[in-house]
Amino acid sequence: xxxxxxxxxxxxxxxxxxxxxxxxxxxxxxxxxxxxxxxxxxxxxxxxxxxxxxxxxxxxxxxxxxxxxxxxxxxxxxxxxxxxxxxxxxxxxxxxxxxxxxxxxxxxxxxxxxxxxxxxxxxxxxxxxxxxxxxxxxxxxxxxxxxxxxxxxxxxxxxxxxxxxxxxxxxxxxxxxxxxxxxxxxxxxxxxxxxxxxxxxxxxxxxxxxxxxxxxx
Amino acid sequence: xxxxxxxxxxxxxxxxxxxxxxxxxxxxxxxxxxxxxxxxxxxxxxxxxxxxxxxxxxxxxxxxxxxxxxxxxxxxxxxxxxxxxxxxxxxxxxxxxxxxxxxxxxxxxxxxxxxxxxxxxxxxxxxxxxxxxxxxxxxxxxxxxxxxxxxxxxxxxxxxxxxxxxxxxxxxxxxxxxxxxxxxxxxxxxxxxxxxxxxxxxxxxxxxxxxxxxxxxxxxxxxxxxxxxxxxxxxxxxxxxxxxxxxxxxxxxxxxxxxxxxxxxxxxxxxxxxxxxxxxxxxxxxxxxxxxxxxxxxxxxxxxxxxxxxxxxxxxxxxxxxxxxxxxxxxxxxxxxxxxxxxxxxxxxxxx
Numbered sequence: 001x002x003x004x005x006x007x008x009x010x011x012x013x014x015x016x017x018x019x020x021x022x023x024x025x026x027x028x029x030x031x032x033x034x035x036x037x038x039x040x041x042x043x044x045x046x047x048x049x050x051x052x053x054x055x056x057x058x059x060x061x062x063x064x065x066x067x068x069x070x071x072x073x074x075x076x077x078x079x080x081x082x083x084x085x086x087x088x089x090x091x092x093x094x095x096x097x098x099x100x101x102x103x104x105x106x107x108x109x110x111x112x113x114x115x116x117x118x119x120x121x122x123x124x125x126x127x128x129x130x131x132x133x134x135x136x137x138x139x140x141x142x143x144x145x146x147x148x149x150x151x152x153x154x155x156x157x158x159x160x161x162x163x164x165x166x167x168x169x170x171x172x173x174x175x176x177x178x179x180x181x182x183x184x185x186x187x188x189x190x191x192x193x194x195x196x197x198x199x200x201x202x203x204x205x206x207x208x209x210x211x212x213x214x215x216x217x
Numbered sequence: 218x219x220x221x222x223x224x225x226x227x228x229x230x231x232x233x234x235x236x237x238x239x240x241x242x243x244x245x246x247x248x249x250x251x252x253x254x255x256x257x258x259x260x261x262x263x264x265x266x267x268x269x270x271x272x273x274x275x276x277x278x279x280x281x282x283x284x285x286x287x288x289x290x291x292x293x294x295x296x297x298x299x300x301x302x303x304x305x306x307x308x309x310x311x312x313x314x315x316x317x318x319x320x321x322x323x324x325x326x327x328x329x330x331x332x333x334x335x336x337x338x339x340x341x342x343x344x345x346x347x348x349x350x351x352x353x354x355x356x357x358x359x360x361x362x363x364x365x366x367x368x369x370x371x372x373x374x375x376x377x378x379x380x381x382x383x384x385x386x387x388x389x390x391x392x393x394x395x396x397x398x399x400x401x402x403x404x405x406x407x408x409x410x411x412x413x414x415x416x417x418x419x420x421x422x423x424x425x426x427x428x429x430x431x432x433x434x435x436x437x438x439x440x441x442x443x444x445x446x447x448x449x450x451x452x453x454x455x456x457x458x459x460x461x462x463x464x465x466x467x468x469x470x471x472x473x474x475x476x477x478x479x480x481x482x483x484x485x486x487x488x489x490x491x492x493x494x495x496x497x498x499x500x501x502x503x504x505x506x507x508x509x510x511x512x513x514x515x516x517x518x519x520x521x522x523x524x525x526x527x528x529x530x531x532x533x534x535x536x537x538x539x540x541x542x543x544x545x546x547x548x549x550x551x552x553x554x555x556x557x558x559x560x561x562x563x564x565x566x567x568x569x
Binding site: 030034038041044048059118119120121122158159160162173175191193195209210211212213214215216 | 275347564
């Protein structure tokens with residue numbers, strides 16, 4: 001059956017579509033604006049949460065190293081690699097989106113270069129060595145299952161020592177750098193200087209005293 | 218042309234649709250007006266928390282070299298409830314709930330000990346390069362404009378600004394209105410340091426930050442209340458202990474611990490609540506305008522309460538939810554937002 005349309009009806013064909021499109025665009029713009037506002041806030045909150053989690057993960061790594069040091073009588077062994085942490089887990093540090101993969105050797109070199117910027121101590125210049133690494137969940141099984149923090153801890157001789165050998169601890173003081181990182185490309189670090197105490201623990205090993213603890217962002 | 222029936226139907230439909238849409242639009246317009254204000258309010262509170270917690274967490278970080286290596290709280294109080302510095306400093310007898318000064322050694326390697334005595338404010342600062350200083354640096358790497366911290370075993374401390382470097386010595390200005398605390402002897406600790414004073418500016422409703430030198434800037438606007446509470450060791454402090462022959466606020470010259478400080482009840486845990494009045498009654502440690510109450514050596518945790526309001530006066534009502542009443546009498550008001558958090562500075566905790 002053929003429907004005959006007047007000239008005016010033919011001229012108005014498609015106008016409803018235009019009106020609907022206009023209204024839809026207006027509503028979509030309004031909705032997108034509100035969604036963008038909400039998503040920015042969500043991203044900020046999410047990043048803050050991730051940063052806090054990383055800071056706590058770095059704290060956990062530092063505490064883990066301190067616990068390990070309480071079992072090692074000679075910290076020269078720590079500096080030379082004769083004594084290691086119990087945490088030797090996952091060995092591939094996460095990197096941020098679009099960043100090239102990184103090895104633990106490269107990560108150690110990064111920590112060393114960040115320190116080298118501070119100055120040179122000549123023959124006593126500290127040499128950073130990887131001491132512990134792995135997922136936080138490997139160090140602390142009680143960490144939440146969706147935790148994706150990778151932790152790495154490094155040790156080096158302290159700068160106040162003048163024995164001319166950065167692989168020998170002759171004053172009972174060393175430095176620790178504990179770093180936590182995630183696949184978001186952010187990281188938090190805690191740098192500590194610790195010393196052996198004159199009092200011994202129940203296992204006959206010197207105790208550990210934290211001299212300084214500083215968070216580096 | 219439309220028929221009368223079509224017109225009536227169209228009108229009826231329009232009335233029904235508009236009737237349904239108006240409350241929806243009205244509600245949404247309220248939300249779209251309040252949401253950004255609410256986000257801004259929370260954002261400012263979060264910024265305040267970030268700034269305060271970062272510096273409070275670092276409070277008391279000390280040196281890693283020399284005989285005075287270790288947390289600053291072993292030598293003096295690094296958290297003091299008043300404004301300090303060159304300008305706007307409170308008297309040492311003042312303890313304010315809405316101001317705090319935080320001191321810590323910076324992450325820089327500029328740490329050493331004093332090589333020459335400093336007995337007069339005009340004396341230059343000379344440090345021993347053999348104690349922890351990077352090679353090839355002047356005055357251990359301290360730079361013009363930086364802040365250095367001086368302290369010794371007596372409990373005294375001073376902050377100085379580096380004005381210039383000449384031949385291994387630094388000319389300095391003391392960062393306090395009064396005279397320096399003490400004449401320091403060789404062996405006193407020297408380190409690049411940071412001083413952060415946070416305080417509530419009630420006139421301008423701002424959380425402000427001062428560095429003790431020439432910077433005093435707002436951090437957060439539309440702050441209506443700020444307060445700090447302190448918790449600490451129930452037992453009286455035993456550090457700093459001066460060398461024999463010297464007395465300080467805790468020890469006599471013979472090295473005997475002075476009495477007078479009580480054991481406080483622990484408030485529901487291992488820490489005792491430290492009221493502000495305890496910080497304004499002595500005994501006084503240190504010297505000059507940097508004196509401080511000995512009870513400040515007990516501090517282990519700081520509780521911060523930061524209350525912010527929305528900037529738009531039309532979004533604030535007149536109930537008790539608003540410290541500063543606004544002009545809103547309708548449903549779309551945004552109450553003040555209070556952020557309360559505790560910070561236990563890692564460098565002021567109990568000794569391992």
